[in-house]
Amino acid sequence: MTDIALPQGWYLLADLIHAKNRFLISSHLRPDGDAVGSSLAMKRILQRMGKDAVWVMDGEAGWNFDRFYDKEELTLYDPEKSDFSDREVIVMVDAGEWPRLGRVGEAMKRHPGDKICIDHHIPHNSYEGLRIVDAASPSTTVLIYRFIQFLDMEFDLSLAEPVYLGLIVDTQNFHLPNTTEEAHLIAAHCLRAGVQPHRVYEPIFGTTLFSRMRLMSEAFKTFEIACDGKVGVMYTTCDMFQQAEADPIDDDGFIDFVRSVEGVRIGVYLREENEGVVKVSWRAKGDNNVVASAHKFGGGGHLRAAGATILGSLAEVKQLVLQDLKDLAAMGKII
Numbered sequence: 001m002t003d004i005a006l007p008q009g010w011y012l013l014a015d016l017i018h019a020k021n022r023f024l025i026s027s028h029l030r031p032d033g034d035a036v037g038s039s040l041a042m043k044r045i046l047q048r049m050g051k052d053a054v055w056v057m058d059g060e061a062g063w064n065f066d067r068f069y070d071k072e073e074l075t076l077y078d079p080e081k082s083d084f085s086d087r088e089v090i091v092m093v094d095a096g097e098w099p100r101l102g103r104v105g106e107a108m109k110r111h112p113g114d115k116i117c118i119d120h121h122i123p124h125n126s127y128e129g130l131r132i133v134d135a136a137s138p139s140t141t142v143l144i145y146r147f148i149q150f151l152d153m154e155f156d157l158s159l160a161e162p163v164y165l166g167l168i169v170d171t172q173n174f175h176l177p178n179t180t181e182e183a184h185l186i187a188a189h190c191l192r193a194g195v196q197p198h199r200v201y202e203p204i205f206g207t208t209l210f211s212r213m214r215l216m217s218e219a220f221k222t223f224e225i226a227c228d229g230k231v232g233v234m235y236t237t238c239d240m241f242q243q244a245e246a247d248p249i250d251d252d253g254f255i256d257f258v259r260s261v262e263g264v265r266i267g268v269y270l271r272e273e274n275e276g277v278v279k280v281s282w283r284a285k286g287d288n289n290v291v292a293s294a295h296k297f298g299g300g301g302h303l304r305a306a307g308a309t310i311l312g313s314l315a316e317v318k319q320l321v322l323q324d325l326k327d328l329a330a331m332g333k334i335i
C-alpha cells in the first residue's frame, strides 16, 4: 500500500502515466457528478497525453449526465464481452474500495496492472497501488484540477466542465462546509474556460422527474424522529420504487431532506436495494461523526456524510442502525 501525501503523488502519477499506454478508468456505482466529472476529466487528460484511455462503469451514468459527454466516451460493463486484459494501468476515481465499483471493481482488483486511486474519501482499508487521497478536498475533481495545473495542461472547456460538475455536486452548489476558498477559485477558472453555470446546474439541481415526485411522496410518509428529535429516519422499499416507476437515482438527495429537519442532528435514509439488502446513508450536522457509525457496518465515507450496505430486512437494519444512534445519544455523543 502506498498512500501519498500531495503534491509528491503527482510526480509519481505523472511518471507512471508517461511509462504506460493503456488505461482503464472507473468510479462508483450510481455515479454522482463527481464520479462522472472525475472519470471524464481523467480520460480526457490521458488522451491529451497521447494515451489510450477507456472509461468503464457498471451501469448507466444517469440521464442527467447525458449532456456532459459523448456516448462513445463511456463503455458499459458487460460480463460477457468486457475484456480488460490489454489494459496496463487501472485508475479508480472518487472511490477508495473496489466493491464500490460493482462488478468492474472485482475485475479491477484481480487485474495484474498498476493501480491508481484518486479520491477524497477517508480510506479505511489497505490498498495495493498508488493512492492519492486528500480527504479535505471538496471533490475528486478538485484533485484532478490540481493535477492539470501540475501538468501545466491547457484548462479548456472539455476539462473545466467536468471539473465544475464534480465541484457543484459535492459542495451542493457551494454551500456545504467543504466549500473552500480553493473551490471558488477553481470555479472562477472554470468560468474563464467557458463553463456556463446554468448549463451545469439545470440537469443536476434544476430538474425533477415526475417519477421522483411520486417516490418522494411515499418516502416522506415514512419519516420519523428518534433520540429526542436529534435523529431523523426515512426509508424507501423496492415496492415503492416499483409503484412510482422510479429509477435507482430518483431518491438522490432524499437524505438531505431528512438532515434538514429542524432539530435533527443526524439524518438516516434507508433504501431497500432488494430483499435482504439495505443501503444506509447517514448525514450529520455540526461536529457529529457519522463515518464511525458507517464503519461499524462495513461502510465508509466522510465525517458528516457516510454510507453502508447492510444485509437484513429493512426492519432489522433500521433497528440496528437506530440502536447504534440511541447508544451514542445515551452517551451524550450526539451534539
Ligand SMILES: [Mn+2]
Residues within 6 Å of the ligand: 034, 035, 094, 120, 139, 140, 170
Ligand atoms: Mn466525490
